Amino acid sequence: MSEIALKSTQFRQEREKRWRELERLVTQVEKRGIRSLTADELHDLPVLYRGVISSLSVARSISLDRNVLEYLEGLAVRSYFVVYSPRRRPGEVVIEYLTHSFPQAVRDLKVWVALSMAVTVVGFLAAYGMTLSNLDNYDLFVSPDYSAGRNPSSTREELRAVLMNEGEKVESQSLGVFATFLFTHNAQIGLLCYALGAVPLLLVGLLLIQNGLILGAFAALHEQKGLSVELWSWLLPHGVTELLAVMLCGGAGFAVGMAAIFPGRRTRLESMVVAGRRAGVIAIGCVGMFFIAALIEGFFRQLVNDLTIRYSVALITGLFWIYYFGWVGRKARPA
Amino acid sequence: MSDSTKVRYLEGHKGPTVEIPTPEGVPLRFTVASGGDRAGAFLLDAFLIIMAVIVCGIVITALMVIDSATASSLAFVLIFGFRNFYFSGLEILWRGRTVGKRMIGLQVIDRSGKPLRVEAIFARNLTREIEVFLPLTILLAGDELIPNLPPWGRLISLLWVMGFIFFPLFNKQRLRVGDLVAGTMVVQAPRRTLLPDLVEEPAEEVASGEMARFAFTREQLDSYGIYELQVLEKILREPKTPAETLLAVSERIAKKIGYTGEMYPSLEFLSEFYRAQRAYLEGRMLMGDKRADKSVAPQAGKPRALQTKLSGKERSRAKPSASAEPLQWRTPEDPPQAASQAGDPAGPRVPPVPVVPPAPPTPPADEV
Known part of the structure; x- marks a missing residue:
């Protein structure tokens, strides 16, 4: 060598x-x-x-x-x-997310969000009509442990007591537990809607329509007892935010599923990736929305019984979300 | 020589590789993480989550006595947090790695090589909800969730889990459903240390005028390819290889290449053989002859196209068992050219040409 x-x-x-x-x-x-x-x-x-x-x-x-x-x-x-x-600094990421990515992602998927709204509304109307015409149908849509004793045999006073918190006086401290429970429970359902979309579209549809059915049966029951105004005052303050978040998650799920079935000009895989990431953006934002909804549901609704205030909160949240998803972050992304 | 010795030093799992282009024009090579590694990392993480939940459970139970409301709120939030944000949070924090992935040496990357974005991390981890948590809940606590759950309900959720768990095994890049949707993939990312070069030392001997004790001819060096060279490297780098193994390996090599000269001490013989073999093969490689392993016929002046039909990876995966295989010698139409080559193992002195163009003067400081 x-x-x-x-x-x-x-x-x-x-x-x-x-x-x-x-x-x-x-x-x-x-x-x-x-x-x-x-x-x-x-x-x-x-x-x-x-x-x-x-x-x-x-x-x-x-x-x-x-x-x-x-x-x-x-x-x-x-x-x-x-x-x-x-x-980037975490603060910048969060601000960019809230002022741009999240509302923009929702707008990008507006067709699918509309579809999930439509599915929910169809479920609502079907159950509403059927329950109104025959109260016995109520049991078809609402399982006993969900309704917590509120069924066709309840009297008007019993139902009213639930809606206006006239039963046993609730302690403000246990409301915190209630709120956190609501938040984690609802957010989990929303995220499930997103995750389900990644596989079978049918299940998202089922979950959304079931949501609508329960709501419809509920509404019909209270209509029968002449409690519609109170019911909506009970549902809407947090419901605007919560139902919207469920529909957004459902829309995100639909978008991923549809991207897989109809990839358009992209390859199937690419099309799923694009939709999947956008849907991920929405799912995270929805966790925040569920959190807000749970705060309203857990504290505000249990403490405030004035109908005007309840409805104005519903209106304000509704207008806020319309503004947020309609206009925020439409300008070009800051460099 | 027993087969067990051989197996011990063979390479670990080498999965399919993917190449990601860089702006510099040199593709980066990633080895796709194996199903076993992925499962291992997940189990480690799952174990950690369970331990954390148990610890939190104990703390919360203790808190319960003092302030039950706060304690149960805390419990809800913690469970929700672990369930949905353990993986995402750590992968954001540690550039695509969780505790389990760190221990196994895995990393999540973007399939196109772009920076891993937060939404991709969330998209890939939120699907765990249907991949693991939901069916598992039905399986374990189906009765409370859905009253009167029939046995086939459990069966379906079992099949569901199985379908998702084994999904990565049915595609080449080992993509989970979540990876598919998020545009990510999991690759091997072990920490490598740069070890001393195995061929540096002999330079002194040459300088002092001492003749090398072991000499090999070109035919002898033609017996092996790159794969065998790198297995030998692994043996030599092993810090505590027993003397019997070294002896067995050197006897095996001597038999294979037909070497009859001095071969003790084994370590020196093997080091010298490694050096000679590497010099020879690197020289051939510069000439465009990259011989993957011993099952490829050595080339001598043949057109290159003939020997590159099989890629190196494919060749090295199909390892013939050495005991059953006869010694391979050059075919008659390949006349040996030992005389001209044995003394010049490094081949002609062509300086390696860098593929990369010189760097532009200004660094992309804004991207850093």
């Missing part, structure tokens, strides 16, 4: 220092963020990164040292993500 050193060894000896320097910087960024680098280090980072990318390319064609190859592949990947992944 007269060879002094292999080409791959020479190659490595000449560049190893810079590899290790980049590795140190990348490790530091991964641990403590890009702000922990000094100005000089920040300046070096992209240069070193290009050096390693170049080394990787050469090493692939001249070196058979598996350890060097794997090291360079790994280092290139890590530094690629550091160099090309813009890291």
